[in-house]
Amino acid sequence: MSRLQAEHLYKVFGRRPTDAVEKLRHGADREELRAEGTTAAVIDASFTVEPGQIFVVMGLSGSGKSTLLRMLNGLSDPTAGQVLFDGQDLTKLSARELREVRSKKISMVFQHFALFPHRSVLENAAYGLEVQGLPRAEREKRALEALELAGLKGWEKSWPDELSGGMQQRVGLARALATDADLLLMDESFSALDPLIRRDMQDQLLELQKRLKKTIVFITHDLNEAMRLGDQIAVMRDGRIVQIGSAEDILVTPANDYVAAFTQDVDRSRVLTAGAIMADPDTAYGTRTPDGKELKTAKDVLAAAPATVTESTPIIELFTPCSTSGVAVAVVDDDGELIGVVPRARLLAVLGEPMTPEDAPAGAVIPAQDISKDAGVEQDDDAEGDGGKNVGKVSSGA
Numbered sequence: 525m526s527r528l529q530a531e532h533l534y535k536v537f538g539r540r541p542t543d544a545v546e547k548l549r550h551g552a553d554r555e556e557l558r559a560e561g562t563t564a565a566v567i568d569a570s571f572t573v574e575p576g577q578i579f580v581v582m583g584l585s586g587s588g589k590s591t592l593l594r595m596l597n598g599l600s601d602p603t604a605g606q607v608l609f610d611g612q613d614l615t616k617l618s619a620r621e622l623r624e625v626r627s628k629k630i631s632m633v634f635q636h637f638a639l640f641p642h643r644s645v646l647e648n649a650a651y652g653l654e655v656q657g658l659p660r661a662e663r664e665k666r667a668l669e670a671l672e673l674a675g676l677k678g679w680e681k682s683w684p685d686e687l688s689g690g691m692q693q694r695v696g697l698a699r700a701l702a703t704d705a706d707l708l709l710m711d712e713s714f715s716a717l718d719p720l721i722r723r724d725m726q727d728q729l730l731e732l733q734k735r736l737k738k739t740i741v742f743i744t745h746d747l748n749e750a751m752r753l754g755d756q757i758a759v760m761r762d763g764r765i766v767q768i769g770s771a772e773d774i775l776v777t778p779a780n781d782y783v784a785a786f787t788q789d790v791d792r793s794r795v796l797t798a799g800a801i802m803a804d805p806d807t808a809y810g811t812r813t814p815d816g817k818e819l820k821t822a823k824d825v826l827a828a829a830p831a832t833v834t835e836s837t838p839i840i841e842l843f844t845p846c847s848t849s850g851v852a853v854a855v856v857d858d859d860g861e862l863i864g865v866v867p868r869a870r871l872l873a874v875l876g877e878p879m880t881p882e883d884a885p886a887g888a889v890i891p892a893q894d895i896s897k898d899a900g901v902e903q904d905d906d907a908e909g910d911g912g913k914n915v916g917k918v919s920s921g922a
């Protein structure tokens with residue numbers, strides 16, 4: 525069973541919201557409704573989150589992320605649609621049952637985490653347990669463990685104002701972890717932090733997640749953060765989810781121009797993995813090593829490959845081997861069996877334009893003539909700082 529399931533969720537603010545949902549279902553757009561004074565904050569959102577997944581909702585400010593999140597824990601009632609948590613329809617629970625679920629099974633971490641200034645870090649971390657009515661000794665024990673998990677061991681007796689912004693955010697995380705909730709909802713939890721601290725928190729969340737295997741819905745407007753954290757990423761635009769997929773899906777086969785434009789600045793070399801771009805081993809058979817030996821079997825390919833990597837190797841690690849050898853890099857599974865190859869041309873091709881869905885079937889080999897176009901080796905003649913050397917330049921330019 526999925527941990528969390530959103531089915532055709534709508535949230536409309538303003539007058540006659542159910543009428544507005546009907547109009548949306550019949551093709552009205554958001555702007556029309558706005559003219560009538562209603563805001564369609566979330567339109568027909570459906571997705572499932574499996575236990576142990578990090579599901580990221582990404583979109584610009586105003587795209588409906590927070591509104592969506594608030595429906596996931598019952599803080600806000602959907603105008604239409606339903607939310608199933610462990611198979612249970614949240615919209616059908618009584619107020620008391622909902623409070624129970626919210627205090628024990630779902631935790632929320634916000635962007636600006638409000639700590640109680642006159643309570644110690646430990647008391648702040650234990651707050652959710654106090655709400656649950658746990659005895660002091662028990663809540664202090666669990667809060668201490670959670671603080672340790674969040675990297676705050678030794679700070680439990682401090683006051684919030686003695687902590688940096690990043691550390692205060694960790695207290696927020698500890699508070700959520702202490703309740704032992706299965707589902708963590710994180711709304712721009714790291715967005716207010718400095719870039720370095722933010723990266724640190726992302727790493728720590730991933731590290732924690734390996735051990736705790738919570739189910740996390742993480743909201744961000746930052747694509748790089750989404751790509752680093754998300755097992756699945758839902759891209760929202762103007763209240764609608766326009767694509768759901770892995771970081772690779774979204775980079776390699778964006779659903780539309782909007783998503784493509786959004787992903788333009790992402791460092792593909794760190795997000796894409798060998799597994800996502802590899803071609804079938806067959807494509808290496810019949811090719812030759814620089815000294816003329818023909819590759820006929822998996823064994824030949826493995827012997828000749830400039831590097832052997834696994835599916836999860838980021839492609840940035842393939843550059844050096846690919847640049848020193850004309851032979852494809854070998855991709856192997858846990859048993860060392862050859863499962864794919866990455867020829868240089870393919871590596872260069874995926875760093876260029878996103879592929880259309882038709883171009884992208886697994887194992888597709890990009891034809892050689894496309895390489896110069898897609899490899900990013902063409903440059904403007906007036907590109908700065910190349911000292912006129914134009915290293916790697918292929919076309920003669922203007």
Ligand SMILES: Nc1ncnc2c1ncn2[C@@H]1O[C@H](COP(=O)(O)OP(=O)(O)O)[C@@H](O)[C@H]1O
Nearest residue numbers: 537563565583584585586587588589590591592
């Ligand atoms: N309580 C509310 N009443 C009226 N409009 C709201 C309310 N909450 C959010 N909205 C509107 O819904 C849209 C989506 O907001 P929000 O979910 O906060 O987006 P995000 O979190 O992606 O920035 C915005 O146009 C916002 O102004």
Ligand SMILES: [Mg+2]
Nearest residue numbers: 589590591711
């Ligand atoms: Mg928001």
